[in-house]
Amino acid sequence: MTGAAWTALVSPAVAVVLIALAGERITRRGAGFLAAGATLVSFVATLVVFFALLGRDAEERSESSTLWTWLSAGDLRFGFEIAIDPLSVFMMLVVSGVGFLILSYAVGYMHGDVEERRYHAYKALFVFSMLLLVQAGNLLLLLAGWGMVGLSSYLLINFWHQRGSAVRAGKKAFIMNAFGDATFALALFILIAETGTLSFAPVFERAPEALGEGSTLATLVALGLLGGAVAKSAQIPLHTWLPDAMEGPTPVSALIHAATMVTAGVYLIARTNPLFELAVDIQHLAAILGGVTIVVAGLIALVQTDIKRVIAYSTMSQIGYMFVGAGLGAYGAGLFHLMTHAFFKALLFMAAGIVIHALAGEQDIRKMGGLGRELPWTFRFMLIGALALAAIPPFAGFFSKDAVLASAANAGKLGWVLWGLGAAGAFLTALYTFRMLFIVFGRQASGFVREHLHKERFEGPLAMAWPVAVLAVLAVVGGLLQIPGVWHAVDDWIHPVAESIEEASGATAILSALAALGLSLAGIAVAWILYRRPSRAPERARRTAPWAAQLLENRFFVDEAYDVYFYEPASRGASFLHRFVERPVFLTTLGDLGASVRGGGRRLGTAQNGVVRSYAFAVAAGAAVLLVVFLIAS
């Protein structure tokens, strides 16, 4: 079983190396199949691990396997160590399973791109990094995976490096993620100093004593971890990189910025829950940030005109639900939503990818329309995704979102506030999702569509169509895994690693579900009224409340605020330092210093004149000096 777990981890890395070494000896498509195949191997190996764990008692499902210990100093051991437990296997299933589907889809999507091989190698690198993140058996390795995920995300966002906007987006994502990596690393430093180890079990065991419950140190650790989680999961306030990241190819958006990487924050909170429970305030902060993100992202999504950005904001908003779940201690609900979200969000992205593909790269929904008749299957897939996203039963999103809300309803006063935010989010989600759906697929075909639409036999290459179909099935049935009040497969599964709080039951649960469902339906209804056909209503709304439109279209001015409060002072400070410190001190003084160092080297070179007697002299002189010094010193 440990062998299977290692296979799952290593297989994508092998694919990266093979693609890099093979170069032009394999076809571009071959590289894609290699990457997808390696991920399939991971998935199968994960299934083996899963079933092996399933056959055991719940309490015996956690073990760890160390390939080798790199360095050890006392209790602090840096080893290549993986954890095999329900939580990591759960994440591995999602990552390798959805990853395999998306990598297969990418074979079709990227076909014909000049640098296809590089793309597939990066993609496999990402899968490896993500598996490293979720399989890591100690926090150091987790941080390594965390950083590598950021790196491969960066590489993929600016994959089309000829586009300036893509390069900028990649940089932005990398820098914001690096901020989270830094706080994460700082938290680990505190843990090393206080507990002397980074392996999961001993850290969690010693933390209550070493840090103390509710102490400043515990708060700092939790805050550092939360910083990492918030940055990686694009939650407020470190969320602005995600919409820009849509510059990457669409399969990248599906894999990294919907299904896997951005959910890593939720995984981190679930994984380190014993640390967060030492600083409950910070854990609640995570839930609050999630709740705020649900609504804010939902509002911004209402006015987006780029099909992928709409979905990107909805991703932020949905991860908000996961944060609410994890922040309130409902780890099972949060992770359940993570899983169903991976299904339907990847589905939405990939269906959107087919649309973009069919329209030769166009992403502006204002130019689209009437695609429902032209791309009927894509429309059906998109509709399934949209219904799941809007949490309409029996689609997957309903059960998982309901699980989060039901848990919130049972978490005291704060829970109710968050429940309110979540319910408002349900309305917004339905509204912006169906706005997009009606604009793109409903209405009359626009002139642009008539001119640019080029259809292939299956509305897209077969390689793109079948993964979408599989995801559509999963988005329909995936929710049945856990039904609040009926059974709790996910909760029970991860129970040994993270114990979830009880969710509301009875009347509260039913009312909560009905209320959320009602709001979702209302959202769809409003979208139907406003966006079924081109109407003036949105324009009128804009005119009555121009400030609101401004606020939303400028995404609450967060980017601008960052510009004003961080970028500009930093850039002013930098030019100040450049003028008054760098130029006088470094460029002249240190430059002179460097020149004189090189001059010193040259002078030493002249001592090296090739004449043997001077060499002998140097030896003799050195010996004499040493002799005299020794004699005097003794």
Next chain:
Amino acid sequence: MDFRTPDIDWAALAPVLVLMGTSAFVLLVGVFLPRGARRGFSATFTALGLLCAAIAAGILFAQDETASLTLRESIWRDRLAEMAQILVCGAGLLAVGVSYWERRAPVDDDGTEAPADEHERIVELYALLLAAVGGMAFFVQADNLMALFLGLEWFSIALYILTAISVHRLSSLEAGLKYLIVGSFGSAILLFGSAFVYGATGALEFRAIAEASGDAERLFLVAGLALILVGLAFKMSAAPFHMWTPDVYQGAPTSITAFMAAATKVAALVLTMRVLTTAFPGEEELWTWGLAGIACVSLVWGNLAALVQTDVKRLLAYSSVSHAGFLLMPIAAGNELGGRALLFYLVSYAAMSVGSFAIVAARERELRRPVTLENLGGFGWERPFYGVTMAVFMFGFIGLPPAGLFLGKFYAFAAAYERGWTWLVIVGVLGTVISIYYYLGVIAAMYMRPAEARVAPAGGSPPRDLPLATTVFLALIVTVGSLVAADPLIDLMRDAVASLTFPH
């Protein structure tokens, strides 16, 4: 008449005997073979001999829990010696791969048309290589000043000849002659120092010297110690006793340079640590400070001089001088951590030295000219494997991952820090900072020259050179592997230095 043979532990001598036996075998049989068969024959048996010697040393290492003296108080049988023997044999083994096709494309640095005789003096080369390794294997076991001197001369004389073995090149002959003259001078100083110590203590054996040093004539003892230090520092090319190094490294055939850079350092440094800790524990104040001083001079001189080099072999020679400084730091620290650090450092350092000179050899064979930073242009793009590996080595010399030297340097600094010598750590860090300039310069030369500045290989691309590529690959494996397997390796080194008693 009663003739009593001394009781000899033949096992302890096994590595040395294997090496000398193979050397004699290669030399005696090789000359009777037809010219065409000599290369394959001598190289194969040399490699086998080195491998067997390394295995023998490894077996001894596994057996020897505790150190023991053997052969009349002149030879140690302990893990330190065995570890050093393994390293030296490994360096020799890699050098075989580098030298295999060296004659096929001889370097032509002074305008004379070099005869491309693939078989010229090939048997002698391998026999001498084996003799040099054998000498070093003997040297690191030495337990008295006579054995020390014998071992030193043994491998030095072999190296003098090897340096000059490319007789068609004036620079090789010149380097050999210089090495011989200056080297003899260094040996004489060492011998002089040994005489002083013997005069002061009446003992040659290391521990006997330590015992007798209490009531010895202080003046002679200290003078002897200073001169012995100079002799050893000369061999490890620490400044200011390094002046022969650039000329010899540049002039010698590159395969021999590769071997010298790695193996001589290992032998000289390991023996320095042994002789100082066993024979002069009472004078530790003197030699720790003395070594720290030499380390500083080496760091400054080696790094500064390397900055302005254009010939890559000279540049690496000065880099070797600066690394002598880094390697002296843990010995100067005089603690157990330092002993471990030294050996751990040497593993990746030796591999990287051979590897980087091997890559220089690869370029040399393309161009048939000495390699300079100028004509290294474009090499990284033309030969991706060599380019990337060279980059790994250069980063490694700086002390960056993925090379084991990353941790080696860390441990070396940690040892000095544990001694309380923060200032030495600072000097080391400053030395590293300077070194970044020229190590990155090599990478920049390989990758960042515009296309028109690149030098096309003379006469098309050279034939495949599998032994060389294998050598580089092995060196890379050891370099990276020593980082990956850091923990077991450090434990191994702890066992290796267990037989020494450190003053701090």
